[in-house]
Amino acid sequence: MIAMLIRRIIQAAMVMLVVAFISFSLFQFVGDPINNMVGQEASQQDRAELRDRLGLNDPIPIQFFRFVGNAVQGEFGISYRMARPVSDVIAERLPATLELALVSGVLAISLGIGLGVYTALRRDGWLSHFIMSSSLIGVSLPTFLIGILLIYVFSVELQWLPSFGRGETVQVTENWSTGLLTLSGWKSLILPSITLGLFQLTLLMRLVRAEMLEVLRTDYIKFARARGIKQRSIHFRHALKNTLLPVITIAGLQLGSIIAFAIITETVFQWPGVGLLFINAIRFVDIPFMSAYLLLIALVFVIINLIVDLLYFAVDPRLRVTKRSASR
């Protein structure tokens, strides 16, 4: 168990190091950062001095280690565009993105599993057919179009829900302002989180359904039926856990992509999160911000992966016991 955990953490660290290198290379390939920092009229001398002071004349490996060292401490330099420390900007905007991702993630996972199980168990019901056909829309329509359609229907026509922003927020800590404590905050969350979660929801639902149907065809389910086990128990005790086992990985990855894909939704709804900032950062070639964002997303994926591995370990007795007998 401990050995497994250590191995996974080392792997995660390696992945982060690779991403850090890519992140770091951004600086090397996209123009001379000095140009972005000093005015047109700065002399050659000024430039050389600044270059020296920033350590840009050091060998690349040294620069890289300095970059990693800073990144570990949350130091990503000054945003070219906003002229403020990148870490401050991100800390300020991250809560909005995390709240949006959390709500869509919970929505996607709970409804995805619930509807997947329902459509598998009531395979021939009209409601299942209806859900399955409408799920095609969720898979095939691009996110921004769904967002725009929702805005058109619920904000423009019906005027029930706001079309942009987070609504009223409450400052919880110095850096954390939450929209989860106000009615208008929740109202503002509805459309963006549906937009962001719909694709993952439908994907997850179809996956759960297919997996559940597969499990219901297995010998151990047939044998359980042949022993007279009650239908309820067959479905929810014998089949469900086996169904969800392979779904864990996908669900984890999807949670990661929800955060990554928040960019589009945040743009459509003018949601003041890090994704929206990233779009602007690209336009201004704001390298420090971009590299920090890249590392952040990678970190999210790596952490989710780690959690997924641990979950498997907790849920699948086959993994757990092999490990135990191996260490005996």
Next chain:
Amino acid sequence: MTEPLLSVRDLVVEFPKRKTRLTALDHVTFDIYPGEILGMVGESGAGKSLTGAAIIGLLEPPGHIAAGEIWLKEQRIDKLPYEQMRRLRGKRIAMIFQDPLTSLNPILTIADQLIETLQTHLPLSDKDARARAIQLLDEVGIPAASKRIDDYPHQFSGGMRQRVVIALALAGEPELIIADEPTTALDVSVQAQIIDVLKRMCHDYGTAVMLVTHDMGVIAEACDRVAVMYAGRIAEIGDVRQIVKDPQHPYTQGLMGSIPSLTERVDRLVQIPGSMPRLDAIPAGCAFNPRCTQQFDRCKQQRPDLIKTKKGQVACWLYDGESS
């Protein structure tokens, strides 16, 4: 003579197929008596598994019983509502499948599966159910049963898992177990042990068995009577000694002729020239006629039903007029 425990009468199982339908079981008729072991042999695809599935009410749609009756003692069971049939499964009729590696739920412990099965059919407290579960495991020959009961299926070998499966099937103390090739997937070295366990347990509990197998050694060793199936029909039923030593149906004769000796085990029974027809191409008259060395005119026109002879029952025109 005692009353049969199970009576299958003119059972027809069909699969709808586009505009037509496939008749997979065609007027299958046989009895199983209390406590006996009825062997069921026949080439792959003859309809042995379907017969078992139809009896226990687990035919997979679109397959369904199109005609016939199944009686368990005085109760007709082929048209029971789901809940009534469910309560009967495991309690009065149980089933053992071919592959013990896939028959057990990988994420539930043996205790989970055994205790739930016991409590489904018997009014046992958790404590009593656990004690009974350990006792059952002990009886089927799991060493250190009280410790192993909390293990997961993958911690057991194939042979041990099939013992657990037998314990599970016997948990409700059923009157009949349908064992569908219970040793085919196992290592040759443990096959005999498993048959022994099955035989002993069923003897102790007075359980009748419908034992589907390809193994003539098993038939000779374990069974009281044997039914031979061919192309969805019963070709011959009789006492095991008669079937093995003095088979009547030309198909059974071919099967027995293909066995070098009873001590040597054969898995596949297809040494008769030709192969069993597909369901959509069963010839008119006797289904065996294209492969039969003794066939004559009538065989191609009229289908023979089971004819009672002095030795048993046989579906073959050679014995017409011999009926007793």
